[in-house]
Amino acid sequence: MESYYHWAVQKGITRRDFLKxxxxxxxxxxxxxxxxxxxxxxxxxxxRLPVIYLNLQECTCCCESLIRSSHPLFSDFIxxxxxxxxxxxxxxxxxEQAEAARKKVxxxxxxxxxxxxxxxxxxxxxxxxxxxxxxxxxxxxxECAAGAAAVIAYGSCATNACIQGAHPNPTQAVPIRxxxxxxxxxxxxxxxxxAEVITGTIVHYITFGTIPELTSLGRPKAxxxxxxHDGCTRRAFxxxxxxxxxxxxxxxxxxxxxxxxGCKGPVAYNACAVTEWNDGVSFPVKSGHPCMACxxxxxxxxxxxxxxxLAEIPNxxxxxxxxxxxxxxxxxxxxxVIVHGAVTSAVRGRSNKDGSDSEKDTR
Amino acid sequence: xxxxxxxxxxxxWELPVRLFHWINAFAIAVLFLTGMYIANPILVAPxxxxxxxxxxxxxYWHGIAAFIFTANMIYRAFWFWAGNEYAKIRFWKKVFWxxxxxxxxxxxxxxxEHRGHLGHNALAQISYIVFIWIFGVxxxxxxxxxxxxxxxxxxxxxxxxxxxxxxxxxxxxxxxHHVLAWAYVVFLLIHLYLVFRQDILDDDATVxxxxxxxxxxxxxxxxSEAVHSSDTQPALTKxx
Ligand code: SF4
Ligand code: SF4
Numbered sequence: 001m002e003s004y005y006h007w008a009v010q011k012g013i014t015r016r017d018f019l020k021x022x023x024x025x026x027x028x029x030x031x032x033x034x035x036x037x038x039x040x041x042x043x044x045x046x047x048r049l050p051v052i053y054l055n056l057q058e059c060t061c062c063c064e065s066l067i068r069s070s071h072p073l074f075s076d077f078i079x080x081x082x083x084x085x086x087x088x089x090x091x092x093x094x095x096e097q098a099e100a101a102r103k104k105v106x107x108x109x110x111x112x113x114x115x116x117x118x119x120x121x122x123x124x125x126x127x128x129x130x131x132x133x134x135x136x137x138x139x140x141x142x143e144c145a146a147g148a149a150a151v152i153a154y155g156s157c158a159t160n161a162c163i164q165g166a167h168p169n170p171t172q173a174v175p176i177r178x179x180x181x182x183x184x185x186x187x188x189x190x191x192x193x194x195a196e197v198i199t200g201t202i203v204h205y206i207t208f209g210t211i212p213e214l215t216s217l218g219r220p221k222a223x224x225x226x227x228x229h230d231g232c233t234r235r236a237f238x239x240x241x242x243x244x245x246x247x248x249x250x251x252x253x254x255x256x257x258x259x260x261x262g263c264k265g266p267v268a269y270n271a272c273a274v275t276e277w278n279d280g281v282s283f284p285v286k287s288g289h290p291c292m293a294c295x296x297x298x299x300x301x302x303x304x305x306x307x308x309x310l311a312e313i314p315n316x317x318x319x320x321x322x323x324x325x326x327x328x329x330x331x332x333x334x335x336x337v338i339v340h341g342a343v344t345s346a347v348r349g350r351s352n353k354d355g356s357d358s359e360k361d362t363r
Numbered sequence: 364x365x366x367x368x369x370x371x372x373x374x375x376w377e378l379p380v381r382l383f384h385w386i387n388a389f390a391i392a393v394l395f396l397t398g399m400y401i402a403n404p405i406l407v408a409p410x411x412x413x414x415x416x417x418x419x420x421x422x423y424w425h426g427i428a429a430f431i432f433t434a435n436m437i438y439r440a441f442w443f444w445a446g447n448e449y450a451k452i453r454f455w456k457k458v459f460w461x462x463x464x465x466x467x468x469x470x471x472x473x474x475x476e477h478r479g480h481l482g483h484n485a486l487a488q489i490s491y492i493v494f495i496w497i498f499g500v501x502x503x504x505x506x507x508x509x510x511x512x513x514x515x516x517x518x519x520x521x522x523x524x525x526x527x528x529x530x531x532x533x534x535x536x537x538x539x540h541h542v543l544a545w546a547y548v549v550f551l552l553i554h555l556y557l558v559f560r561q562d563i564l565d566d567d568a569t570v571x572x573x574x575x576x577x578x579x580x581x582x583x584x585x586x587s588e589a590v591h592s593s594d595t596q597p598a599l600t601k602x603x
Contacts, residue, residue: 215513241417267533326545
């Protein structure tokens with residue numbers, strides 16, 4: 001099979017651009033300069049990695065993000081890596097033909113292909129909420145995962161069931177990790193994730209033959225070990241104590257921190273602030289919208305209401321924030337103390353009258 | 364006056380225990396105030412950001428107080444083992460649970476006298492286990508988890524990076540940390556009330572003992588359960 005480099009040259013990509021791409025990848029993955037030749041070498045010599053891309057219960061925003069990676073080599077890289085083999089939304093084939101193509105890849109490269117999954121599996125009612133090619137999303141996932149070398153859960157649906165997994169989760173949507181237990185699963189969350197992140201993850205796999213180092217949440221460290229807040233362009237205003245109070249106030253015009261209008265950047269582990277979107281043009285917080293922590297587990301439940309302060313009880317379930325609850329508890333305790341003190345002095349006053357004899361005895 | 368003469372001062376709280384108490388009180392006060400400010404930053408810094416570091420300063424002192432609080436807890440845990448009898452909690456003993464029931468009945472006015480406790484009564488000990496030890500450990504783990512994040516490398520990562528996946532997401536970690544902070548204020552209120560109440564009713568120097576270390580024996584101390592007949596009469600006399 002041809003290597004990535006051969007394929008890129010055929011597409012008219014120059015060697016200079018190819019090396020730029022390798023350098024960029026090394027930078028994004030947080031590798032040292034000596035890794036650049038290794039990446040170049042791997043892409044020049046190793047055969048192209050077969051990839052099967054499944055679309056389960058999802059909204060296809062991850063695909064949209066993927067095809068909008070603006071670096072020309074990035075997008076070609078991604079599209080050609082996956083659409084050639086199997087990706088419902090982008091492949092030319094349809095119906096039986098498409099399924100046959102998938103089976104062919106699975107048989108020929110059994111144990112060697114990478115499975116990228118977008119969307120969640122559903123367990124409700126035996127999985128009927130999402131069926132593809134006559135089988136449930138679950139069955140399809142298990143079938144494809146059986147022969148995969150590694151599974152990449154791409155997007156928040158695949159990593160944490162995202163919005164359809166929000167309370168009360170009628171379809172019983174579950175993350176890929178809950179279904180695929182015997183293969184290494186790499187979580188690449190976000191709603192959607194940044195396209196470059198999945199390219200980086202795959203390049204890492206091709207170069208080193210192993211999955212990248214993961215954080216405790218199972219995500220590639222290179223992209224997900226920092227919070228949006230940690231690299232935010234508005235962070236200086238946070239530290240200084242300058243906050244937007246309303247979207248049309250003076251602070252908003254000056255680009256102050258969005259913490260008080262609901263920014264969840266302090267709890268969002270994602271690469272937005274560093275990699276940014278659309279070839280590094282911007283990212284939501286930089287453009288003036290609070291982060292919603294779309295990459296976090298249960299993010300829809302715990303980040304709503306979106307435009308209230310971070311300390312609101314998740315999803316308004318109680319309709320109070322922790323401070324209101326704390327003050328109420330303090331009030332109850334205060335009332336208890338007052339009542340108890342009153343009873344104490346009442347009881348004591350009475351006993352001093354009734355039981356003054358016994359007191360005299362001991363004193 | 365006359366009864367002071369017959370009561371003996373006892374050295375109850377050793378210096379390490381008293382130090383623990385005050386360092387703990389100080390650390391909790393700093394942690395609560397800075398923490399609440401980080402959650403609700405009410406001041407607006409005027410002018411350019413470069414002139415100010417309000418939240419940054421709050422986070423800085425919150426972190427310092429957190430380390431002091433944690434070190435102090437470790438030190439007190441050691442003193443459970445090294446300290447005198449009053450520094451220990453022996454909740455596996457039967458008397459502990461009897462005392463717990465008696466103390467609860469005493470505070471509910473169902474029982475007139477209580478046995479003199481030179482150290483803590485069982486109810487107080489339970490409240491320390493819950494508010495200081497259990498909540499304290501949860502505060503330490505959730506707090507440092509937010510500092511460390513999800514990167515499992517390094518000492519901090521090894522110790523704390525599991526907390527965020529364990530609680531599902533960092534928002535939940537933050538929420539737990541924030542709600543429990545309020546528990547400390549509730550605790551402080553009840554703690555102060557009961558301490559002053561004890562001192563007023565029994566005149567045993569409970570309040571000053573945490574500075575001096577000495578408490579006075581109650582006249583009841585050493586006397587046994589023979590006084591239960593007064594249970595029927597809800598009277599708070601000190602003498603039995
Ligand atoms: S805007 Fe959000 S992510 Fe940026 S510094 Fe403020 S709170 Fe943090
Ligand atoms: S800024 Fe926040 S909500 Fe927006 S994409 Fe990034 S992690 Fe998701």
